[in-house]
Amino acid sequence: MDKTDKCEKAEKCCDKRELIIQAALELVAEQGFHGAPMAMIAEKAGVGAGTIYRYFENKDDLIRWIYKNVEERFVEVMMQGYPENGAVRERLLHIGTELVRHLIREPLQLRFVEQFHNSPYGVDHRREKLFSEGRKDVISDLFQEALQQQIFKPLELAILFSLFFGPLVDICRDHILGFIKLDDALIEQVVGACWDALRR
Amino acid sequence: MDKTDKCEKAEKCCDKRELIIQAALELVAEQGFHGAPMAMIAEKAGVGAGTIYRYFENKDDLIRWIYKNVEERFVEVMMQGYPENGAVRERLLHIGTELVRHLIREPLQLRFVEQFHNSPYGVDHRREKLFSEGRKDVISDLFQEALQQQIFKPLELAILFSLFFGPLVDICRDHILGFIKLDDALIEQVVGACWDALRR
Amino acid sequence: MDKTDKCEKAEKCCDKRELIIQAALELVAEQGFHGAPMAMIAEKAGVGAGTIYRYFENKDDLIRWIYKNVEERFVEVMMQGYPENGAVRERLLHIGTELVRHLIREPLQLRFVEQFHNSPYGVDHRREKLFSEGRKDVISDLFQEALQQQIFKPLELAILFSLFFGPLVDICRDHILGFIKLDDALIEQVVGACWDALRR
């Protein structure tokens, strides 16, 4: 009864879809796109090669779908426990801290996103997209607010984003690769440093 | 007069090699590795497919050679006019400013390096290498010096590097993609912001 | 009834593999390795180029597999109807006669083996291997026995093999090429002559 309480008719269908996604995510994250042919994804997922095409139109579709989902997950995470009524600083530190925590908790997602950006798939998607949509709603608003209150240096949003998120992503990668070892205290320090870059 | 006094009749010989390098650099930068098959590189360079193999052992060799040279160029540029006797701040701002200027002057080089890092080629080369070797000699020394003088926050070198260089590379990409428009004044402001992230 | 009871619907599956093997065997036998590119093997077999790689890891694998099988067939043939309890002479004549009969019945197999031996593939496999393994079990034992009984000249096994099998292979080639026309009587004579070379 373990399976059925997830969804009535989902047993096979959803299962397979998820298996495929997970297999693709892992392979791309660990080996890059060049190490993730469809046949290998199918094998790792434990499904037939043709089966993937029941769930995704083609490889592009699969990859973009995963990317979109991972991206959305990033936003979700940053919004979890978001102190809507806190000060600008508190809110921004929350976002930065939660992002870093998530990225080092889910290294495959970070690796996947990085693979995606520099690949045929990411040609048009470019970084700014990473922090777009759902996020811009809240996050952009936050940055705008900080600008209006003259808390931030008077720079374009894109630049402020780079100043804040750029180093955070970098240190996550360094952590994943074992060059540094992040803990809560250190994360707080780094996020604080990024804040220093922004503030007037 | 630099090129001509190397060889009178070298036009052909040196040209071919340079043509190949330039073609590969452009294709990889613009289309990624997937969009740069050897045949296309050869065509763009205006040489026969086999000719490339007179100058480079194989595709890996070609790509790594370009990477190495581009990397070296980065270091050269940052060291040009380096104020050896200036204050820590002055020296670091010089490095940041010159790097940004170079990257937006040579957008293909930046794009190439980014393609390289996230690809089978860059697996071992990892980002921190980007700022290694010749650079670590001088740049790491500079950071160490700033740490000892308690000018910088007490963080590991890798983190300090990310705080300083991460956003700079990001804004160059944004500039190249047309999201922002950097000029000397703006560059100075952003480099200054990165400095703020570092200092205690 | 040997083939059909293996698989009803195997026609396709087994067929493809067999078609590839047969095509490769023929091409290599008739044109040498230089005249047997994978594309041509595929075409002759009536399959796609990539299909070969479902059955064999690469060209080496295909070629070696055919070689191994042909070799095994040689041994099988020589052991068919082997008069275990016959005199040394009777047993040796059986082996020689059956080998010759088989080789001229399957000219492609002989030509293939010869192509194999003088090629990158056969570097390590050397001729003496041709008559090794399953054969050495029985055939080497036979030669040893003949030596002990002082029926043969006191020479090393390798030399005795050459004296006996060398001419047999040669005349098969001559037969295949049409220089001579072997029949049962003639085969018997030649095998007898080879016996004369061995005996004391």
Place this chain on the structure above:
Amino acid sequence: MDKTDKCEKAEKCCDKRELIIQAALELVAEQGFHGAPMAMIAEKAGVGAGTIYRYFENKDDLIRWIYKNVEERFVEVMMQGYPENGAVRERLLHIGTELVRHLIREPLQLRFVEQFHNSPYGVDHRREKLFSEGRKDVISDLFQEALQQQIFKPLELAILFSLFFGPLVDICRDHILGFIKLDDALIEQVVGACWDALRR
């Protein structure tokens, strides 16, 4: 004055030609045709790649020329000291002995000939050619004579050749490959055994 006393105007011309031939012979013998591209032959010969084409129309021409020469050398060797007035047996043993001695003295020549036979070049040339022309003149006559005197078994020439020369070539190969160690006494024994195969 070392060079000039070979031939007046040959210094460069003949030298180069010989160097090319020697290089090709060695490479083919040691690595097979697949290990002897024209560029490598040129390098080993110490000449330019294009130079080969001044002396030989193309690769085929070069290879066939070498083959023909090596073949001629075989005949020469067998005819050296040939006891024209000796008994049939004496003459044949001379031929066999000298052939073996030569082949193990010049292993490259044997290896080359074997490479040649099983290769695009040797498709039409087949073994019987090996012992043709100049040789058939004398050697065939010898075999014919033995037939007429009813010394030999009443078999076709081609078969008699195989019985006699087949094992001899085989043991030379085995010697070169280190499987056996031939000396004068052993050579004599083996040639004697081959004689036994022929005689009535």
Place this chain on the structure above:
DNA sequence: AATGAATGAGGCTTCATTCAT
């Protein structure tokens, strides 16, 4: 005559995708 840089056809292999079962 000699060179060797340049060529491009052709070889081996991979992999996204289809389709008969």
Place this chain on the structure above:
DNA sequence: GATGAATGAAGCCTCATTCAT
């Protein structure tokens, strides 16, 4: 729906041969 055998275009690389110097 699910499968996985089959496909063939496309990628990387080699090498016999040519031709400007």
